[in-house]
Amino acid sequence: MTSDNCIGPIALPDTRARHVVEQLLDGSGVAINGDAPQDLRVYHPEFFPRLLHQGTLGLGEAYMDGWWECDRIDEMAYQLLRHGLAERAHTPSERLMYRLQAGFFNLQSKARAHIVGEAHYDLGNDLFERMLDPTMCYSCGYWKEASTLPEAQQAKLELACRKLALEPGMRVLDIGCGWGSFAEHAARHHGADVTGITISREQAELARERCRGLPATIELMDYRDLTGRFDRIVSIGMFEHVGHRNYPTYFETVADRLAPEGLFLLHTIGSNHSGITADPWINKYIFPNGVLPSAMHIARASEPHLLMEDWQNLGPDYDRTLMAWLANVDARWHEIAHRYSERTRRMFRYYLAICAGGFRARHLQLWQVVFSRDRHERYDAPR
Numbered sequence: 265m266t267s268d269n270c271i272g273p274i275a276l277p278d279t280r281a282r283h284v285v286e287q288l289l290d291g292s293g294v295a296i297n298g299d300a301p302q303d304l305r306v307y308h309p310e311f312f313p314r315l316l317h318q319g320t321l322g323l324g325e326a327y328m329d330g331w332w333e334c335d336r337i338d339e340m341a342y343q344l345l346r347h348g349l350a351e352r353a354h355t356p357s358e359r360l361m362y363r364l365q366a367g368f369f370n371l372q373s374k375a376r377a378h379i380v381g382e383a384h385y386d387l388g389n390d391l392f393e394r395m396l397d398p399t400m401c402y403s404c405g406y407w408k409e410a411s412t413l414p415e416a417q418q419a420k421l422e423l424a425c426r427k428l429a430l431e432p433g434m435r436v437l438d439i440g441c442g443w444g445s446f447a448e449h450a451a452r453h454h455g456a457d458v459t460g461i462t463i464s465r466e467q468a469e470l471a472r473e474r475c476r477g478l479p480a481t482i483e484l485m486d487y488r489d490l491t492g493r494f495d496r497i498v499s500i501g502m503f504e505h506v507g508h509r510n511y512p513t514y515f516e517t518v519a520d521r522l523a524p525e526g527l528f529l530l531h532t533i534g535s536n537h538s539g540i541t542a543d544p545w546i547n548k549y550i551f552p553n554g555v556l557p558s559a560m561h562i563a564r565a566s567e568p569h570l571l572m573e574d575w576q577n578l579g580p581d582y583d584r585t586l587m588a589w590l591a592n593v594d595a596r597w598h599e600i601a602h603r604y605s606e607r608t609r610r611m612f613r614y615y616l617a618i619c620a621g622g623f624r625a626r627h628l629q630l631w632q633v634v635f636s637r638d639r640h641e642r643y644d645a646p647r
Contacts, residue, residue, distance in 0.1 A: 281312035292347035294340050302339035306332045324545035324618075328610045337614060338587065341621025384550060385442075385464035391604065392443070394596040395589050395612070400443035400470070403501035403531060404582040404630045408647075413588040416581070421449040426646040427574070427634050428496045428527050430454040437461075437494040437521060439487050440502020444471030444480070450498075451478040459494070461485040487517055495523050503532035507555050508540055511565035519569035524638040528570065532557060533582070534629040550615050562633060570635035574645035579629040586620035 286296060295303045306312075308331035314322040326332055334340050385392075396402060397414040405416025406423050424446065430436070432455030438447050441460025444467075450456040458480040462468050471482040497518055506514050518528050535556035542555060566572065590613065597609055622628040634645055 279312060281316050285312050285315060288349065292349065293343040301336035302334065302343050304332050304334050304340065308332070319544065321544040321548065324549065324614055327614045328607050330610070337617035338590075338620040338624065341618040342624045345622060345625035345627045384552075386466040388603065389443075389466050389470050390600050394599060395592050399445045399449075400474070401445040402442055404578055405585045405588075406578065407581045407584050413585070416585065417445070418449075421446055422453075423646065424498055424500065424529055424531065424632070425450055425454050427529050427632070428498060430456050430496060433457060434495040435459070435493070437490070437497045439497065439499040439518075440505070441467070441471055441482060442501065443467050444474040444482060446498055446500055447471065447480040447482065448474050448478060451475065451480040455479070456496070459483065461487065461490070488513065490517060490521055492521065493523050494521055495526050497522055497526065497528040498531070499529070500531040503530060504551065504554050504556060507553065508557070508561060511557070511561055515566045515569045519637055522637045525640075526637055527573070527639070528635040528637075530562070530631070530633045530635070532631055534558060534562075534631045536627065536629065546615070549611055556628070559631075566635060570637060571639065572633065573636050573639075573643040574634040576632045576645065576647070577629055578632060579623050579626065582628070582630045583620050583623040586616050586623065590616040590620070
């Protein structure tokens, strides 16, 4: 893919900006206009100034605009992260602005909770149906004994059910139910009575269709409006949207809704560090106002309300999951190309690839944490 009718990398002048970029890349294993799969092929002379001025936001937007190409963006991201470019890739003004916003404003308040739903999850069910597998799980699969994406997602859903020790007739709450993957699985295969909530209208519509005829109810609702008590609570791939200012409220809500002998499973992407930051490109184009929790964030916020029973890291499995989603996008995009722009296609390819590289570099983690409220029995987590 090139821009401006280029048939290959253009001969760029040896500008100061290019020289600075090449110095930053030195020793990373990533080169400009090289032959390796992770090398960048640059097609626009303003790429280097844009990269230095805008950091990762400029890198991502330049890819969406067709200013550069790379055969393996996932490997490029992996190499750059291993080389230590994660912080240097963000401009100081970007980091300061997000920290100021997150510090003075609740970016994930109830009034703003709909933003990520409308910006990302409501893009179109037809897009996600082609990117994901038939389970419509939009979270990390469990690849321990799986060889295909559907197998990995079924294994993840079943692992969550086993960790929760589900039994027929149990009242189960699914916070951030997505397209109903867990609700359908728990109701169909374990006889659970499931209530799923989401802030996405598109997700709610499809989830209700998928759960028709099963003991599962899907509500368009913010978690802060919940009432009632549940034997089990699960939250898969939603905590990333809660925000650090709301962590205490989140765990207090879960504790209030959980029966005394109940169990709660939290499945979330995690950060290695406790600083309040976000990648500016991901924040603008994929998950607005998202914040990744650290282990310390989770431990501190949950401690007054819940007892931590088990913690499992599945981070490497997300690399494989994201690459499977990327393969689906590449294989099936032609089916929806008439509805979405080429820029949107490149946006999704870039998003999936750089995230895969992030998990491969262990820059990102995926945690499943099990909590209890007032449990007296010993808990042994299945694996």
